[in-house]
Amino acid sequence: MGFSTHPQTFDLMIIGGGVIGSSIAYHLANDGFDGRIAVFEKDPTYEKASTVLSVGGIRRQFSTEVNIRICQYSLSFYREFSERMEVDGERPEIDFKPRGYLFLGNEKNWPLLMNHQVFQRSLGVETQLLTLEETLRIIPDLYPGDLIGSSFSPGDGYMDPHSTLQGFIKKAKHLGVNYLYQEVVEIFREGNRLEGVRTKNGTKYLSSLIVNAAGPYAGEVGKMVGVEIPVVPVRRMVYLVRPPRPFEYDLPLTIDPSGVYFLHETGRQILTGKSRKDEPIGFNFSWDRQYFQEEIWPSLAHRLPLLNELRLISGWAGLYEVNQWDFNGIIGKHPEIKGFFMAVGFSGHGFQQAPAVGKALSELIRLGRYETVDVTPLGYERILEGRKVLEEEVI
Numbered sequence: 520m521g522f523s524t525h526p527q528t529f530d531l532m533i534i535g536g537g538v539i540g541s542s543i544a545y546h547l548a549n550d551g552f553d554g555r556i557a558v559f560e561k562d563p564t565y566e567k568a569s570t571v572l573s574v575g576g577i578r579r580q581f582s583t584e585v586n587i588r589i590c591q592y593s594l595s596f597y598r599e600f601s602e603r604m605e606v607d608g609e610r611p612e613i614d615f616k617p618r619g620y621l622f623l624g625n626e627k628n629w630p631l632l633m634n635h636q637v638f639q640r641s642l643g644v645e646t647q648l649l650t651l652e653e654t655l656r657i658i659p660d661l662y663p664g665d666l667i668g669s670s671f672s673p674g675d676g677y678m679d680p681h682s683t684l685q686g687f688i689k690k691a692k693h694l695g696v697n698y699l700y701q702e703v704v705e706i707f708r709e710g711n712r713l714e715g716v717r718t719k720n721g722t723k724y725l726s727s728l729i730v731n732a733a734g735p736y737a738g739e740v741g742k743m744v745g746v747e748i749p750v751v752p753v754r755r756m757v758y759l760v761r762p763p764r765p766f767e768y769d770l771p772l773t774i775d776p777s778g779v780y781f782l783h784e785t786g787r788q789i790l791t792g793k794s795r796k797d798e799p800i801g802f803n804f805s806w807d808r809q810y811f812q813e814e815i816w817p818s819l820a821h822r823l824p825l826l827n828e829l830r831l832i833s834g835w836a837g838l839y840e841v842n843q844w845d846f847n848g849i850i851g852k853h854p855e856i857k858g859f860f861m862a863v864g865f866s867g868h869g870f871q872q873a874p875a876v877g878k879a880l881s882e883l884i885r886l887g888r889y890e891t892v893d894v895t896p897l898g899y900e901r902i903l904e905g906r907k908v909l910e911e912e913v914i
């Protein structure tokens with residue numbers, strides 16, 4: 520692959536400069552991709568990007584090997600993130616809190632947690648099944664009445680997604696990646712080959728390699744190439760609450776059997792949320808208190824009775840990029856359209872998977888194969904062939 524010198528010609532273009540697109544760009548540049556890379560990002564503020572609106576959690580407690588392998592690589596990457604992203608002696612602070620993920624178990628989900636724990640341990644994840652007493656040692660304020668125990672993965676945790684994204688971008692730029700703050704509105708395709716894109720201001724950019732990393736807009740980008748990508752935007756709301764007295768210990772990212780999750784935010788405030796099953800598809804960024812009052816608070820206060828009294832400080836809404844096919848990422852190249860790659864549809868676990876996804880696409884694009892993490896099971900082919908990757912631990 521030779522260097523192209525025309526300013527409007529690139530060797531590879533990535534549509535979407537969120538954590539996925541930026542990780543791909545960083546990995547390619549860092550791994551020695553021989554060519555000019557452009558990342559197209561329509562919103563330089565990232566105000567509505569899923570990455571910055573996420574809660575920044577990473578766990579290895581999945582039920583499929585591919586998701587576990589992805590998160591094992593990503594966790595070790597995030598642990599060394601500051602060093603890896605150093606630019607001119609400056610290291611980004613992502614405030615990684617390795618407090619673990621804690622899945623609480625009741626009669627209904629306990630058998631599943633037990634099975635998953637055995638499987639996770641067989642792949643080297645140190646997930647522990649904790650008794651009620653052990654669980655209460657981690658969260659003494661928990662109401663244990665209807666619980667059996669919990670599944671705990673120490674070392675997992677959560678971090679600041681905004682600083683993480685900025686760390687990737689700064690390093691990618693330092694390594695020579697071009698960020699173009701423009702919206703791609705058209706992709707030029709000739710037969711089964713790609714030729715380039717046109718942006719909203721009418722400029723044409725040429726490249727035969729294009730990566731779709733457009734997050735919740737991945738389906739729209741797919742349409743520009745004439746490819747159906749079953750990824751849709753679905754709103755998820757997050758709430759910030761203040762307890763009447765602070766918990767004097769660190770909360771792991773905890774998932775209640777009701778689906779409500781909670782974790783610590785700075786100042787010992789608590790972030791909480793729950794995926795709404797009947798949330799309509801759409802680009803909806805408004806958040807409301809009613810869902811908190813009706814759906815979240817009752818379960819939250821049941822589990823943490825102290826939170827019968829609390830102050831709802833604020834909230835926000837972001838978009839899951841839901842893969843309607845099987846709620847897992849779609850990673851790899853299109854089998855028929857030459858040069859069309861994608862890393863989309865992560866359905867609520869894309870932030871944590873970004874490092875491994877970036878590495879995988881870097882290898883696929885440079886070497887034509889996966890070497891570090893084999894993400895073949897998540898290829899687009901599975902949709903064409905009618906196969907699903909059934910992940911039982913989707914939050």
Ligand SMILES: Cc1cc2nc3c(=O)[nH]c(=O)nc-3n(C[C@H](O)[C@H](O)[C@H](O)COP(=O)(O)OP(=O)(O)OC[C@H]3O[C@@H](n4cnc5c(N)ncnc54)[C@H](O)[C@@H]3O)c2cc1C
Nearest residue numbers: 535537538539561569570573574576703734837869870871
């Ligand atoms: C409330 C909430 C909580 C979450 N919590 C977690 C969590 O704890 N852990 C976890 O792993 N994941 C979590 N997620 C999911 C995670 O945020 C996403 O999976 C991940 O951020 C996807 O990254 P992305 O780069 O694909 O998407 P984005 O961050 O949305 O980036 C895509 C970018 O593409 C740009 N773009 C789109 N179309 C175009 C175009 N045509 N031209 C130019 N630019 C374009 C957009 O402007 C956007 O900036 C959460 C999500 C939400 C909403």
